[in-house]
Amino acid sequence: MRYAEPETVEEGLALLSTHDDARCLAGGASLVSRMNAGQVAPAMLVSLHRIDELATTTESAEGLWLGAMSIHRAVATEARLRGAMEVVRSAASQLAHPAIRNMATLGGSLCLADPKTELPAALVAASARVEVAGPAGRRSLPVEQLLVGAFQTSLGKGELLTRVFLPRGLGGAVGHHLRFSRVSADYPTVSVSLVLAMDGETCSHARVVLGSCGPVPLHVDAADAVLVGSRLEARDVAEAGRLLVQASAPLDDVRGSAEYRRMLIPRLLGRALSQARELAHV
Structure with a gap:
């Protein structure tokens, strides 16, 4: 060599x-x-x-x-x-x-x-x-x-x-990343990266991307569209999560089965959005 x-x-x-x-x-x-x-x-x-x-x-x-x-x-x-x-x-x-x-x-x-x-x-x-x-x-x-x-x-x-x-993105927008892994230094079983902007209690911009849920980072325009204009209530987050789960193609490995990863997606999405909304209101 x-x-x-x-x-x-x-x-x-x-x-x-x-x-x-x-x-x-x-x-x-x-x-x-x-x-x-x-x-x-x-x-x-x-x-x-x-x-x-x-x-x-x-x-x-x-x-x-x-x-x-x-x-x-x-x-x-x-x-x-x-x-x-x-x-x-x-x-x-x-x-x-x-x-x-x-x-x-x-x-x-x-x-x-x-x-x-x-x-x-x-x-x-x-x-x-x-x-x-x-x-x-x-x-x-x-x-x-x-x-x-x-x-x-x-x-x-x-x-x-x-x-x-x-x-730089939209003024007032915040970026946030949330991971779930077996131990802190391991690859994540699922990760959620997002950019969020709020107009009062209404979401004015959302861009959500998942990691470890397919061969490339997973971004679904329709999931973002569900969140924009909403108050990020449980039904809105659940629908966005459903669309992401539907589009995902996770693999089975030692960090979790494909079924387990699909179960995590809407739960981590809700947590990540809640944390990002708090950051946007600081």
């Missing part, structure tokens, strides 16, 4: 385009463990830790650009992630344990596309976009279009995820 440490995005792209079985190495939290387990065996590793551009955070009037090499701990402590963007900070602060949060990266989590990880769902809830660099230049696309299946992305040969854009 060959190993390289490019110092610019362009150098990294050149290496990726000239080696058929090259893989990017970010924090290494997932890739190295998969290599040790014999699940992947890349012919070349392209380390990204010397590319300063990928670790840069840039703020604008529209939102915040986070470099793909931003570690989870930095995302969890980024004070500028407020309002609707708070859902991403909330998820980053809860996932895994400190050792993982100190090494795993935002871009690595997205490019791994593990349906059990939490940041992808939070990013979808925040309506985040990614910038991708490749042989044809740079392009931007929603996170939903990047994640196409379990451990599958829409990245083409020789492409590299460079940064993630988080829009």
Whole structure:
């Protein structure tokens, strides 16, 4: 296996385009463990830790650009992630344990596309976009279009995820993330990421995304529509939960059966909405 440490995005792209079985190495939290387990065996590793551009955070009037090499701990402590963007900070602060949060990266989590990880769902809830660099230049696309299946992305040969854009969202909106797991540092059995805005006691905006309930983060427009214009009463939450359960495709594993996950969805949704509504009224 060959190993390289490019110092610019362009150098990294050149290496990726000239080696058929090259893989990017970010924090290494997932890739190295998969290599040790014999699940992947890349012919070349392209380390990204010397590319300063990928670790840069840039703020604008529209939102915040986070470099793909931003570690989870930095995302969890980024004070500028407020309002609707708070859902991403909330998820980053809860996932895994400190050792993982100190090494795993935002871009690595997205490019791994593990349906059990939490940041992808939070990013979808925040309506985040990614910038991708490749042989044809740079392009931007929603996170939903990047994640196409379990451990599958829409990245083409020789492409590299460079940064993630988080829009500020509606004024007065709040972001919240809630997870349910067997133990605190384990993958969640189900997670709920949402952005909520209230006009008095009436919901004026809702975007709910589930994790660990299918091959990609689960977002159902019809479920959001049920909540918007409602007072988030039990019947409204139950109907939104029913639509999410109906659209879900959870797997059976050691963390819970598919049936158990479907049972959790409406219960966690109700709890997450209640907590977010309290935040919106603070």
